[in-house]
Amino acid sequence: xxxxxxxxxxxxxxxxxxxxxxxxxxxxxxxxxxxxxxxxxxxxxxxxxxxxxxxxxxxxxxxxxxxxxxxxxxxxxxxxxxxxxxxxxxxxxxxxxxxxxxxxxxxxxxxxxxxxxxxxxxxxxxxxxxxxxxxxxxxxxxxxxxxxxxxxxxxxxxxxxxxxxxxxxxxxxxxxxxxxxxxxxxxxxxxxxxxxxxxxxxxxxxxxxxxxxxxxxxxxxxxxxxxxxxxxxxxxxxxxxxxxxxxxxxxxxxxxxxxxxxxxxxxxxxxxxxxxxxxxxxxxxxxxxxxxxxxxxxxxxxxxxxxxxxxxxxxxxxxxxxxxxxxxxxxxxxxxxxxxxxxxxxxxxxxxxxxxxxxxxxxxxxxxxxxxxxxxxxxxxxxxxxxxxxxxxxxxxxxxxxxxxxxxxxxxxxxxxxxxxxxxxxxxxxxxxx
Numbered sequence: 001x002x003x004x005x006x007x008x009x010x011x012x013x014x015x016x017x018x019x020x021x022x023x024x025x026x027x028x029x030x031x032x033x034x035x036x037x038x039x040x041x042x043x044x045x046x047x048x049x050x051x052x053x054x055x056x057x058x059x060x061x062x063x064x065x066x067x068x069x070x071x072x073x074x075x076x077x078x079x080x081x082x083x084x085x086x087x088x089x090x091x092x093x094x095x096x097x098x099x100x101x102x103x104x105x106x107x108x109x110x111x112x113x114x115x116x117x118x119x120x121x122x123x124x125x126x127x128x129x130x131x132x133x134x135x136x137x138x139x140x141x142x143x144x145x146x147x148x149x150x151x152x153x154x155x156x157x158x159x160x161x162x163x164x165x166x167x168x169x170x171x172x173x174x175x176x177x178x179x180x181x182x183x184x185x186x187x188x189x190x191x192x193x194x195x196x197x198x199x200x201x202x203x204x205x206x207x208x209x210x211x212x213x214x215x216x217x218x219x220x221x222x223x224x225x226x227x228x229x230x231x232x233x234x235x236x237x238x239x240x241x242x243x244x245x246x247x248x249x250x251x252x253x254x255x256x257x258x259x260x261x262x263x264x265x266x267x268x269x270x271x272x273x274x275x276x277x278x279x280x281x282x283x284x285x286x287x288x289x290x291x292x293x294x295x296x297x298x299x300x301x302x303x304x305x306x307x308x309x310x311x312x313x314x315x316x317x318x319x320x321x322x323x324x325x326x327x328x329x330x331x332x333x334x335x336x337x338x339x340x341x342x343x344x345x346x347x348x349x350x351x352x353x354x355x356x357x358x359x360x361x362x363x364x365x366x367x368x369x370x371x372x373x374x375x376x377x378x379x380x381x382x383x384x385x386x387x388x389x390x391x392x393x394x395x396x397x398x399x400x401x402x403x404x405x406x407x408x409x410x411x412x413x414x415x416x417x418x419x420x421x422x423x424x425x426x427x428x429x430x431x432x433x434x
Contacts, residue, residue, distance in 0.1 A: 036295035045110035052119040053131040065108025067343035111151040136177025153189035190224040196232040201249035229260030244292040261303030302338035309344035327352035357396035365410035390422030
């Protein structure tokens, strides 16, 4: 023993050993930083709305909101009615209903894709050229006048041989139109569908590199989502996970992996009556996507339901319950985004998201407050869990499920503090984030 209260500290390894190990692992450190940069620190929309290229207009976003509000007024005009349909707890009924209405009035669509693939179908080239140019003009105008959704873009045709040239041309017409209208908006999102081989991702990267060079854009400015709709996209011929190769082939340009419910189900031979986002085949594909994307900064998006909330009130309620249940199921599995194919899906999309965040808010906030204060409690959280709690609350703030003031009061943390704690952008967590 040394002086009173102090232990004698001794070591056996020379300092050179640690230095040699650090030097040997330097390539691994660099590889980890390159391949797994962590969360990008940007908002992830809770859904993506798909609108056919010939149906998209300047009023589409507002029209979807108005149609959703009309459906709510007709089929669930008050909090009690909505709660009865969806099985909401009494204490959630009012807050969820009020927030759904406010969301539909203020920001009915978070992410919109003008569709030039399955939702558009084959058209004469001149017609698709005009539709792509119109989409560029309308999206540029929407961002200019403040009526745009936070994220907007197109889904082009895929890069398979029969439609490759058409897909490339539509992408070129659309992006060129945006540039001529003043430049690429910050919320621009592109979707590449029906990817089967990583080489198709490499080709997409080259297309975007050439466009950037032509217009003097910063390298890497244009990014895109990868749609997973085929078995080959999940499992390669050699038994490896193709989707992981695709993320790497994108060279930092991939922003998301979108699951295509019906194309993927059909590819595996699932009968139409059983094609759904909760089928075991869908669960397997999304689990592989989720693991491949973890830590890369690429987000995973669930698919859609093809059961539309139309018809009489009983039919609408049945469709709403199905959509609400599928959305809640996806959220519990950490799929924070999905597809919505009809304005009538918006009420249950937001009801599910808001209920999910609000029903766990008090517990999550209390755990986070105890963690940052290093106080005791009935749950011992680790730094990774604290990061997840911070990220969970940030998602609630982003979509409107939670308010800034109530989160600050319950946690003692500002939004900046939450972002530091959540380590967005692979920052280091800290116990002091006030």
